[in-house]
Amino acid sequence: MDKEDDLETLGEQLYSLIYPKHKENAAKLTGMLLELPVAVLSQMLQDEAMLTAAVEKALRALQLALKSSEVARGDEDDVSEASDSLGDQLFELVDVYRTGHSQKITGMLLEQQKEAVLQLLSDPKLLEEHVNLALKTLKEQNIEETDLSDTSEADETDRLGEKLFSLVEQVDPLHANDITGMLLEMDSSSLHQLLADRAKLDVAVKKAQAALGSES
Template sequence: MENCLELEKFSVNIYMQKYGAFSQVLLISCQREAKEALGPQLFAAVADIDQELCAQLTGMLLELPLSSLASLLTNRDELQKAARKARTEYLRFIQEKESYKIEWSDACLSEKKESIGELLYEKLLVDHPTDAAKLTGMLLQMDDQSLVKVMENSEMLKKMVETSLEALRNCDENESK
């Protein structure tokens, strides 16, 4: 552990020049080892500041250089400031992620509906070539879950198509009167 902390004092470039590529692997390994050793201590200190997000904040703070971690562990004011900053960044990240997830799911739903529409049209074209487009449009008005169930069950699809054809015939009859 002491050797790892001493290695941290060297800049990576100077250390690389002096000891070569293998030493970079050793340096990285020692830094990781040192951070793992400091993790529980940092977690306990962060938990005193923010119990709700202490695990996430500790993970974020462990990304800092070892020298910064050592400074945070010895200076409570610095640790509070760093924890607040990490919390702000974490909450912003979560908010952006949720916003993106909503946009992505909306895009996925419209793409899925378009794909289902294409499959549905091809299925309907075989038995109902003149009404396939109208029937597809009518069936696509269903909610997504029902539409998926209908597509997976040929008997349900057949019943829905019959119901839709009946509605089309009634509509055609009313228009001709």
Template structure:
């Protein structure tokens, strides 16, 4: 999370705490922490929507009372509306659109095909959603002509080819069955990003796992 996002989340945390403390002074810190697990767009809306805040607090209290360790929970804005596919789709679109991919509608449509239960997880888990958006965006870019891939520089092609060979060697160790496809997905990234991945085995492994997940879901 960059400094701007962190500052924004801290500001949201302060506002939430100030709104929660008068109602639940002894549990204000705990409840605020639980609500901060929600996506930032939901928190922004919650601060300005008394009904949504009350629903969130009720869910948090229920979670605490049942001694459940799960801190991520969904906010039910309306018993009938929230259970409709249209409502989930609208929430998902708003969250996808924030990432400015340029393909919000197409990516939302792709994610909705994952099924209702999976979409509910995406709406409440910002990290999982970001991974899925990245996977969907890569899939779209592979299907569409991309002028950025065209280069008249032989040096650029040589660098890309060498990086591709090194990436392939690492991917083959982790997922030999799908190494060619996964390497192809990773090579959509800029050369400097690929070079950074080769310096960080952990980041490279994470990218490989995300690509492998895309194959499973596909």
């Protein structure tokens, strides 16, 4: 019951923010966003830029679903153009989940048949399930491929660092740089867990704060 009440409250708050700019699609857009994790929704309500970006992505996904149903009956050339567009739209929706692997996950999802991809664009719950499955697969691959590519690992660390910093900054803006630096000493799979699990991140930040306190 509590979860349902929370979602209902979040839904009302989201709807009231979305309605002024998107009267016709406010209900659909709110429904799509409500499939995101509660922690992400709470962040959106506090961060106008994040909410605007998510609404725009959901809106484009809605428009694309309509267009693609027409394109599906069109020429081969149109279909290849639509595939590029599908990739762009899918990437934007996948990126909302802040997994740190948006590009890889999008690539994995695009290997499915076009109808399946269209379904993902129009069904946020299904998309979330597929994103989680792809993330699990990537994590398993990560464990197997530990020392294969140093350069891509450095890029990945940079990306993880940016994502971590933006989350840590919300908890402790004063020490965000120091704390992020300390967390980046952890291995890649642990960092992904922190990004995926807010509670674990909070615990790690508190430990880092305690360590910083003892140094000063």
